[in-house]
Amino acid sequence: MTASGRGTQPTLTGRRVCLRPWRTDDADAVFAACQDPEIQRWTQVPVPYAAEHAREFVGAVAPRTWTDGGALFAVELLDGGPLVGSMGLSPPRDGVGEAGYWTAPGQRGRGLTGEALRVLSDWALDAVGVHRVELLVDPANTGSRRVAESAGFLAEGTIRQRFRFRGQPSDLVLYARLAVDRRS
Numbered sequence: 761m762t763a764s765g766r767g768t769q770p771t772l773t774g775r776r777v778c779l780r781p782w783r784t785d786d787a788d789a790v791f792a793a794c795q796d797p798e799i800q801r802w803t804q805v806p807v808p809y810a811a812e813h814a815r816e817f818v819g820a821v822a823p824r825t826w827t828d829g830g831a832l833f834a835v836e837l838l839d840g841g842p843l844v845g846s847m848g849l850s851p852p853r854d855g856v857g858e859a860g861y862w863t864a865p866g867q868r869g870r871g872l873t874g875e876a877l878r879v880l881s882d883w884a885l886d887a888v889g890v891h892r893v894e895l896l897v898d899p900a901n902t903g904s905r906r907v908a909e910s911a912g913f914l915a916e917g918t919i920r921q922r923f924r925f926r927g928q929p930s931d932l933v934l935y936a937r938l939a940v941d942r943r944s
């Protein structure tokens with residue numbers, strides 16, 4: 761067991777992708793992906809995104825998230841190749857974890873993010889022991905809403921101006937996947 765008492769962060773396997781712990785040598789690929797305007801538009805990555813942010817993400821944020829009860833994973837194809845993206849679960853509170861993700865621009869449009877989100881949420885419900893995995897998505901982020909639906913998440917409504925995003929009060933659509941939703 762590690763200091764967190766959770767053991768070693770596992771590698772999760774889907775049909776085409778695996779979700780593995782981040783390594784320090786992933787920093788260059790994270791830095792390159794996070795220059796993408798869509799990632800900077802829709803996620804909370806720092807803007808501008810510097811090499812130091814990527815080193816901090818893989819070297820400090822990811823291990824700390826595991827210690828705190830969540831998990832950040834690098835997504836890769838099972839048969840190798842460059843980084844596909846990032847898939848994470850925040851440290852759960854009251855049995856609820858929040859997922860978050862981005863996918864490198866050159867890896868989009870193949871259903872890999874939807875598959876990875878399904879793998880992550882299955883693991884969260886089965887092994888982490890949460891009863892609910894949530895996602896908060898900007899109503900205008902059509903791609904991410906489709907990813908959520910393709911992974912079996914259900915939209916529960918729009919939370920109006922509840923959170924600030926880059927300083928502005930913003931609407932977010934709340935999605936969730938529960939154990940009982942897993943037949944869908």
Ligand SMILES: CC(C)(COP(=O)(O)OP(=O)(O)OC[C@H]1O[C@@H](n2cnc3c(N)ncnc32)[C@H](O)[C@@H]1OP(=O)(O)O)[C@@H](O)C(=O)NCCC(=O)NCCS
Pocket residue numbers: 798799802803861862863864867868869870871872873874875896897898901902903904906907910
């Ligand atoms: C949103 C994002 C993760 C989608 O990644 P992706 O790998 O292209 O998604 P997938 O290929 O797994 O697509 C899953 C479904 O969404 C659909 N989809 C993906 N992007 C879409 C878009 N821009 N417009 C419409 N549909 C889209 C796919 O066609 C697919 O539909 P299907 O299940 O009917 O086949 C990616 O564009 C991204 O990283 N965006 C920036 C960061 C971001 O928005 N993160 C989420 C914050 S909540």
